[in-house]
Amino acid sequence: MRGALQSLTVLLPTLYMLCAILHGMAFGGVRAPQVSGLRRFVVRATIAVHIAFFWLRGAAVGHFPVADLWTTVSAVALATAFLYAGLARHLKHPGTGGVVLGLVLLLQLLASSFGTVEPVARVGGMGAFQVLHVSTSVLAAAAVLLSGIHGALYLVLFRELRERRFGALFDHLPDLDWLATMTRRSALAGFVGLTIGLNVGLWMAHREQPGQFDYRASEVMLSLILWIHFGVVAFSGVIRGFGARRTSIAATVGLIALLLSPILIFFPGRSFHSGI
């Protein structure tokens, strides 16, 4: 099993790199049916391989496999690729895949580089609520990541249009409306995931550490801020005066906060996740 896990640890970044290259080609205008077919196949195959990787790790430790920092990062990478594949299939535009899967590649590369090949078993395993908390949080992180990426791309394209630059970004990025829709829909998915994950987490914290739980813990504060922040992004369509551009700015700020969150959550002392 160790051999298989080691192989998959190396194979996954390679596969995500292939996905990013094929999507990058689509961004560059290569959209022949054969290439599109290959692109879809490689993304699905990569997701399947990644699921197999987690299944093997779960089988090795005997519980839900996402229990340490770098496995969580890898899970966020998988969830992002999975959500993107679903959304791209629904919205039929490969133009942002290169950027999304490029970020997924980066996450998986970090996870493969710094994570341990041998999965570490958690004492006492993981209960159903823990699994629910982790999986919804991971999905939420992936969704807000997508929201942030599309928000940032909206701002990039808006700037190109405003500056009257009609180059590759103008040609190959999806239209502003599409990017705004993706930003809001992903934020909504993230908001729902965060709502569940956060509430389950808080409930568990109160149950497992009666009287000791501190709301000032960095991950709680950050999660609450992100929850409110992406709630505003998700429902910005009905907030008067909060147009697509402001939504995109907010989503981009959220993305930066999310990318910085591991530093806040896992490294300072005042965190109950820092021991993971």
Add this chain to the structure above:
Amino acid sequence: MDPKLTLTLVGISHRTAPVAVRERYVVSQADLASALGSLLQIAGVSEAFVLSTCNRTEVLVVGEHGVDLAPSVRAQVFRNLAEDHTYVYHDTQALIHVFRIAAGLDSVVVGESEILAQLKRGADTAQQVQSLGALLKPLLQHVLHAGKRVRSETEIGQGTLSVARVAVDIAARVFSRFDRCRALIVGAGETGLLVARHLKDRGIGTLVFANRTLENAQAVSTELGAQAFALDALPRLIPAADLVIACVEGGSQPIDTGVFDTHKLSKRERPQLVIDLSVPRAVAPDVARRPNLLLYDLDDLARVVQENRRGREGSSEGSAEILVAELHKFLALRTYASFTPAIAAMRERFDCVRDEVLDSIAGARSDPKDMELAHVLAKRLLDTALAHMKESARQTRSEDALDREYQRFLENL
């Protein structure tokens, strides 16, 4: 060409001047007749033609050989304009340029066919004011024919773009679904109608026309299922529109910058897209600085289609062949036309000789067979002579020489 005449073309176009310059030298349809009249007043000018579109203002004049008419034309039509914004062509070079214009090779959107209608309209006006003569009238007819031939026989006209289509394509970079958009078209002229048709094809949700003459707006609105308003409704219509396309013909900026309210714009859900296809421009350029607003003019559209131009340059090779052939045919016809007095004299002389011969032969006029023989013989001889003249007219300038001249023209562009 008639060696006694000189053809001179002076112009500005999107190649040499930005829209901010071009808009100052537009000759509106209403002013065209008086402009032609003024050109005919220039000493030495016998014929004149003006083509003025949003992308070019070109003046074509015919004068006596050896007289440089360009300075006078410049002073008349392009007053106070730096010389580097204009170009001047003479004789064959001028002909090549006009043929290329008709073929759509010099257009912002290569191959667009709107230019043919604009040439035809210009020719009709010139015909009405009698500024066309023995050279320009057949030239414009031939040029229109060549333009149609290039479009029907090469790939240049396939999937033809137009400025209107490019404008709608830009809108598609902002809006995913046109059925949720409200488009306002200011100006119910030809371009406005073309834009409206493209928007209809894309399934635009709400289409509104605003025009100086309400009746004209109503007429096009009925055809397209749109709403029609007069220009005084613009302060109300513009803030409500997602897409504003201005295609106003002539006049100064009819869209007040005040209607683009900064506060309202910043609160919009999506940016307001304003595309100004008017020359002179209908929207002040500084409106582009307002938040959440994207403003484009014709120069911006020209940059968007540069990629398209590169794609179509391959197909313009076939059009060069057609244009050179048509130009050769035109010049041969012109040379042959210069033989007209000689042909008339020759015909007369042939008839005379035939009658003399018939008179000299006793009883020949009373025999119908002899009469017919004399007539057929005279006609055959005349036809043979004319065929030789036509051939010599055709060979006055070889097609290869014209082709070389065409290549030289392209090199100097």
